[in-house]
Amino acid sequence: MFAKIVAMLFSCAKIFVSGKECGWRNRMVFGLLCLLLGITVSSFLILVLVLSKVGVGSVNLSITFSFGILVFVLACVSKSARCMSVLFLLACGMREGRNVLITIGTSIVVFNNVRNILGNLKIVADSIICNLEAKRVSLKVVPFDFYSNWLSSIYVYAKQQFFNPFSDVVSLSDDFQCEIRISDHELNVMLNETKARMQTASSSISSVFGIMTFAGRIVFLIGGISIILVGTWIFFKKFLILNKANNSYITKAFVLYDEEQQNTLRVLPLSRKEQNMYIQIPSLRTSDKQKLNVALYFLPIMTNILIWTLISFLDFMLYWLILTVTKHLKSLEMAVAPITMTFSHTHMDLKDLFNLRRADTQQHTMNITLFEPQCAPKPELSLTASWIPLTILIGVLVFFGLFSTFLIQMKLLVMASFYPSKEFERVQYLHQKILEERSQETLASKLNQTLRNILAQANFWFPILTRKHYVNS
Known part of the structure; x- marks a missing residue:
């Protein structure tokens, strides 16, 4: 099956x-x-x-x-269109596609977390202004009611203590009115100007931020796809023209070509050193150089993940800080402000025929809330909106990173399938390259052996003594 x-x-x-x-x-x-x-x-x-x-x-x-x-x-x-389309899909999992996905991840973090941080800061500022506005109203009314009531009580007391010996003949009338006027026009204007400035600044920042984010997404998206297309086209033309594209892989065509050669011209099997340089494909085995390339592939991914995590952590910390401070402010008890009013007066008593100086005192309390409950800030958290797509994106990046070397092999196999004549030229070039490297290594080893033989001779190190020995002989 x-x-x-x-x-x-x-x-x-x-x-x-x-x-x-x-x-x-x-x-x-x-x-x-x-x-x-x-x-x-x-x-x-x-x-x-x-x-x-x-x-x-x-x-x-x-x-x-x-x-x-x-x-x-x-x-x-078009055969070229089919080949280019397959190469484009494979290139999406390589460095070009990685850069596009990283750019998308950065735009997600900036658009969600950074914007949410700015929004939470605006919420805190609105809460402060709301609290000041509430305090302005309460301070305008509550304390001065005590003063007004106390003045009225003083008037009533003074009226009761007034001595009128001709009450049967003369009737006295009075009209006492206590009005309190508080001028808070400047404070009100200042608060309104502050709210207007904050609203204008917030709208401007949001507009500029939204436009820049949207424009940046479009630019990076188009630029990233263009880079993938250009890289695919370069690989395509490099394979067709130079015949040297990724010439470190041994395909089935290479094995067949090597079998057709004479024993003196065959290169298979490869030596241990050559096996680390040239890999028979398709294979999941990676050389030391390819492992380094995989590590370099993951380096920008890890760097950007750390940056995304840091920005998201700042967003969460600001959200947590606002909630914690709000919770503690709500739990605070009302502040009790004691108000003491004392007035001195002369009490006239006809029986004793002398004046008695007295002082009356009244105690009042005023409850003041340090934080108005209706002004409590309600922050927002955007971790779900940002990290759900980021998790998908990171998973795709990790998958592509683990199979990046295999994708390179697949690109070469695809080109070899669509253009077998060019693959044959590449095989010939690689075969000749390995033979030349072996001949150079053989020549270098012979030179090293000759040099070691020369260095092992005594006449090389002591020419005068050896010459004298030969002359005496």
């Missing part, structure tokens, strides 16, 4: 590469393969557009659908 599946896959690959198979069944298979290629390319494009949040859903679907149809049509009529 497995052998049949493998044979079927090889048959489909042959039909897709040649594109000249006869028969309606082969043509149908070829059309389906080209359609699958267009769907795969459009799926990658829609994934990039969704992660980068460029455009709306209908626009993204229209773009990807049109691009998929274009790829399908070109793949049906």
Whole structure:
């Protein structure tokens, strides 16, 4: 069963590469393969557009659908288009595609976390202004009510103590009104100006930030895809013209070519040193140089993940700090401000016929809230909105990084399948290169052996003594 599946896959690959198979069944298979290629390319494009949040859903679907149809049509009529499309998909998992995905991840963090940090800071500022406004109203009314009531009570007391010996003849009337006016116009104007400035600054920052983020996403997206296309085209032309593209891999064509050579001109099997330089593909084995390339592939990924984590941590810490401070402020008890009012007066008593000086004192308390509950800030947290797509993106990057060396092999095998004549030229070049390296190594080893023999002779180190010995002899 497995052998049949493998044979079927090889048959489909042959039909897709040649594109000249006869028969309606082969043509149908070829059309389906080209359609699958267009769907795969459009799926990658829609994934990039969704992660980068460029455009709306209908626009993204229209773009990807049109691009998929274009790829399908070109793949049906051109072998180069089929080859370039497959190379483009493979290049998306290599350094060019990695840079595009890293740029998308950075835009996600900037758009969500950085914007959320600025929004939470604005919420804190609005809360402070709201608290000041509430305190302005409470301080305007509450304390001075005590003063007004106390003045009225003094008036009533003085009226009761007033002595009128002619109360039957003369009637005294009075009209006492206590009005308190507080001028807080300047404070009110200052608060309104502060709110207006904050609103203007917040709107300006949000507008500029949104425009820069959207423009940056579009620029980096188009630039990244363009870099992938240019890199694919360079690899394509380099293989066709220079015949030296990635000349460190031994394919099946190389093995067959080596078997046709004479025993003195064969290079297989390779030495231990050569096995570390040249790898027989397809294979998951990696050389030391390729391991270093994989490490270099992951280096910018890890660096950007640390930066994304730091920005997200700052966002979370600000959110946690606002919530914690708000919780402690709400738990504070009301501050009790004692108000003591004392007035002195002369109490007249006709029985004793002398004046008695008295002082009356009244105690009042005023409760003041240090933090108004209705002004409590309500921060927002954007970790879910940013780290769900980031997790998907990091997973894709790790997958591509682990198989980056295998993707390079697949690129070479794809080019060899589409252009076997160029692959034969590459095999000849690599075969001759290995033979020349071996001849140079042989010559270098002979020179080293000769040099060691010369250095081992006594006449090289003591020419005068050896010459004298020969003369005496």
